[in-house]
Amino acid sequence: LAKTTQPISMDSYEGQEVNITCSxxxxxxxxxxxxxxxxxxxxxxxxxxxxxxKVTNEVASLFIPADRKSSTLSLxxxxxxxxxxxxxxxxxxxQKVTFGIGTKLQxxx
Amino acid sequence: GAGVSQSPRYKxxxxxxxxxxxxxxxxxxxxxxxxxxxxxxxxxxxTYFQNEAQLDKSGLPSDRFFAERPExxxxxxxxxxxxxxxxxxxxxxxxxRRDSLNNEQFFGPGTRLTVL
Numbered sequence: 285l286a287k288t289t290q291p292i293s294m295d296s297y298e299g300q301e302v303n304i305t306c307s308x309x310x311x312x313x314x315x316x317x318x319x320x321x322x323x324x325x326x327x328x329x330x331x332x333x334x335x336x337x338k339v340t341n342e343v344a345s346l347f348i349p350a351d352r353k354s355s356t357l358s359l360x361x362x363x364x365x366x367x368x369x370x371x372x373x374x375x376x377x378x379q380k381v382t383f384g385i386g387t388k389l390q391x392x393x
Numbered sequence: 394g395a396g397v398s399q400s401p402r403y404k405x406x407x408x409x410x411x412x413x414x415x416x417x418x419x420x421x422x423x424x425x426x427x428x429x430x431x432x433x434x435x436x437x438x439x440t441y442f443q444n445e446a447q448l449d450k451s452g453l454p455s456d457r458f459f460a461e462r463p464e465x466x467x468x469x470x471x472x473x474x475x476x477x478x479x480x481x482x483x484x485x486x487x488x489x490r491r492d493s494l495n496n497e498q499f500f501g502p503g504t505r506l507t508v509l
Contacts, residue, residue, distance in 0.1 A: 316494040327397070327484050327500025328436065371435055377492045378426060379449045383435030 286311045286374040286381075293388040302359040304387050306372030309353050317348060317355045318373045322386070328371060332357065359389075367391045397501035399485050405507045406475045414470045414504045418487030425468050426498065427460055428484040436484050442468060443491050475508045482506070 289307040296302045308317070316335055320328035332339055334346040334355070345358040359366055369388050375381035398417040406412050418425050424443055428436035429452075439458070441449040444465040453460070457475075462468040472479055482505050486498040 318494055320498075325502070327486065327503055328498075329500065330497040333495070333497075369435075373494065375494050377494060378486075378488075378498060379438060379441050379451075379492055381494060382437070385433070386435050 308374040399501040416485030422487035424488040430482045
């Protein structure tokens with residue numbers, strides 16, 4: 285199982301770009317990298333997923349270097365509503381991944 | 394429905410009581426998952442259904458926990474003889490196809506269980 289390491293917490297001012305890096309040194313060939321966001325009193329919500337290189341959607345970008353041993357979730361111009369916990373998942377099935385404690389992002393006005 | 398729904402949203406039980414938590418997944422979704430989330434922690438996998446078949450129950454913490462999805466849609470998580478350590482938020486998630494991290498999971502709002 286690929287173990288992930290991500291910062292426990294981060295602070296950012298509104299309008300800044302936020303980058304959250306997740307380390308996964310023992311990622312396997314068929315593993316995907318997936319990020320979820322969770323607000324208080326809600327279930328997690330899918331943000332973005334990738335396998336290699338760069339993926340971008342309307343919410344975020346995901347950067348994955350060639351060795352795939354880490355990945356960076358990039359949130360452009362964060363607002364107060366982006367305050368949440370962000371989870372990095374690495375694996376091939378949800379049965380075998382762990383959410384961990386995630387990264388608690390606090391956006392400051 | 395528009396998303397995954399769970400009921401009740403909140404449940405208070407006295408220690409030793411049995412509880413049943415319901416999950417209504419998105420219609421047509423093949424996969425259904427149950428997770429347990431303790432305060433300040435991420436969701437932890439409990440069990441997985443593909444249609445009506447329970448393919449993985451390795452995360453259920455004890456034999457007091459039981460889950461079913463008899464017709465491949467609605468699922469119920471039952472906890473017998475509740476203990477204080479069972480207090481947590483129980484999340485249900487569904488996805489369109491069989492389990493793969495390549496498939497997006499859609500989570501319900503959870504049921505917060507408090508055992509007194």
